[in-house]
Amino acid sequence: MKALSPFSLLLGGLWFALAASGNAQSYTFTTIAGVAQVHGTADGTNNSAQFYQPSGLALDGAGNLYVADLLNHTIRKVAPVGTNWVVSTLAGLPGTLGSDDGTNDQARFNRPSAVAVDDAGNLFVTDLYNQTIRKLTHVGTNWVVSTVAGLAGAKGSDDGTNSDARFDDPQAVALDSSGKLYVTDRLNCTIRGVTPVGTNWVVSTLAGTPPDLYPGFADGTNGDAEFFWPFGIARHSGGNLYVADFGNYLIRRIAPLGPDWVTTTVAGVPPGDTGPKAGTNDGPGSQAMFNSPNGIAVDASETLYVTDQFNSTIRKITSSGSSWVVSTVGGLGLAPGTNDGVGAMARFYHPSGIALDRAGNLYVVDTGNHTIRKGTPSSVSSPTLEILPVANQVVLSWPISASNYVLETTHALGSADSWMALSNGVSVAGDNYFFTNDVGAAPGFFRLHGR
Numbered sequence: 001m002k003a004l005s006p007f008s009l010l011l012g013g014l015w016f017a018l019a020a021s022g023n024a025q026s027y028t029f030t031t032i033a034g035v036a037q038v039h040g041t042a043d044g045t046n047n048s049a050q051f052y053q054p055s056g057l058a059l060d061g062a063g064n065l066y067v068a069d070l071l072n073h074t075i076r077k078v079a080p081v082g083t084n085w086v087v088s089t090l091a092g093l094p095g096t097l098g099s100d101d102g103t104n105d106q107a108r109f110n111r112p113s114a115v116a117v118d119d120a121g122n123l124f125v126t127d128l129y130n131q132t133i134r135k136l137t138h139v140g141t142n143w144v145v146s147t148v149a150g151l152a153g154a155k156g157s158d159d160g161t162n163s164d165a166r167f168d169d170p171q172a173v174a175l176d177s178s179g180k181l182y183v184t185d186r187l188n189c190t191i192r193g194v195t196p197v198g199t200n201w202v203v204s205t206l207a208g209t210p211p212d213l214y215p216g217f218a219d220g221t222n223g224d225a226e227f228f229w230p231f232g233i234a235r236h237s238g239g240n241l242y243v244a245d246f247g248n249y250l251i252r253r254i255a256p257l258g259p260d261w262v263t264t265t266v267a268g269v270p271p272g273d274t275g276p277k278a279g280t281n282d283g284p285g286s287q288a289m290f291n292s293p294n295g296i297a298v299d300a301s302e303t304l305y306v307t308d309q310f311n312s313t314i315r316k317i318t319s320s321g322s323s324w325v326v327s328t329v330g331g332l333g334l335a336p337g338t339n340d341g342v343g344a345m346a347r348f349y350h351p352s353g354i355a356l357d358r359a360g361n362l363y364v365v366d367t368g369n370h371t372i373r374k375g376t377p378s379s380v381s382s383p384t385l386e387i388l389p390v391a392n393q394v395v396l397s398w399p400i401s402a403s404n405y406v407l408e409t410t411h412a413l414g415s416a417d418s419w420m421a422l423s424n425g426v427s428v429a430g431d432n433y434f435f436t437n438d439v440g441a442a443p444g445f446f447r448l449h450g451r
Helices: 400-404
Strands: 002-004 007-011 014-018 027-033 054-059 065-069 074-081 084-091 112-117 123-127 132-139 142-149 170-175 181-185 190-197 200-207 230-235 241-245 250-257 260-267 293-298 304-308 313-320 323-330 354-356 362-366 371-377 385-390 393-399 405-410 426-429 432-438 445-450
Touching (some): 027 323, 054 354, 065 123, 084 142, 132 170, 181 230, 190 230, 241 293, 250 293, 304 362, 323 362
Parallel strands (some): 014 445, 230 293, 293 354
Antiparallel strands (some): 007 014, 112 123, 123 132, 132 142, 181 190, 190 200, 241 250, 304 313, 393 432, 405 445, 426 432
């Protein structure tokens, strides 16, 4: 299987030609809030606002961003107002750590690291150094903070209900439509479920086992899987969880199978005798390399977006049949900086959290720069074409983002009028379009043509 554009292929003595104009989809990154390399506590609009090593973020249906401002010990809101972004502090007191529940600035946090938002607008926060999961409920113009699981200052790995459960540096949180939370329990090297049951919250371990000495690596079911400091987590609507395995430099998938959870490796080179393998390589999932991936987001087509923290880049991971392909869509590996720009011209400094809206815009917490960045995709993306031999057929697939194109065929080149749009044999399966052609019956040339 090979990605092609443009392309011609001799298969069984018959020529197939494919042509598509343009390059792969690009992203233009801009700074929407904060000032690069300047930390502070100020609320305000655009670059008049300040953050102090912001970590995770979440996006609600109205386009508001919610940010865990790690070293300010606060939860911030970044709201779109026309062409501007207005930053306000919802809960916590800047520079004042603690564990108190309460309303607005009466509540206290200790390095909140990630945030998720449900359909009702409630926020859930991993309070990293408090070893707890917190909830922010909107009541009128106020935000009321409560602790739903864990006990402040008490590390451990116990499953249980409410404050009987224990965590060891809960790092990130995702949730499903039923309100269940999924938490990466970093130093326990596990993935935890936090399920609402009436007015209680029941914590269970879904995948991984706390290490006896050192974290490890293993794919497997439930506790047979091993992680090395799982960081970011995202849940696809189909039920799969995706985790940035920070210490193993890998991206993992945790798929529900009945009552079980099966962990596999999506991308990255698994550790060998010399330990985890870091790098900047793009390419097939099993050959691509990361350098401490942190945040992760997933879109409806199950394409992944990852902040590759110590490479200071934004990576994209696209499914390709039964495998995955990794590309870099923002920043340049091992070249930190502050620049806005397109693709590799943009620069980041240890990015962490990432979120995605329905229009395909990316939102990135640029932690080392103390800023929030936005990645806007190009309006029309060119396809990546693949040839997959199947018996005596050729199957052509391309990303669903290429719906701005039509597949055409001709038996003879040289006349623009000879190209004919195809409908028979063209179908949609999963997140790809497919065209299946019987090689013996209809040899010819094929192209993707802009609508």
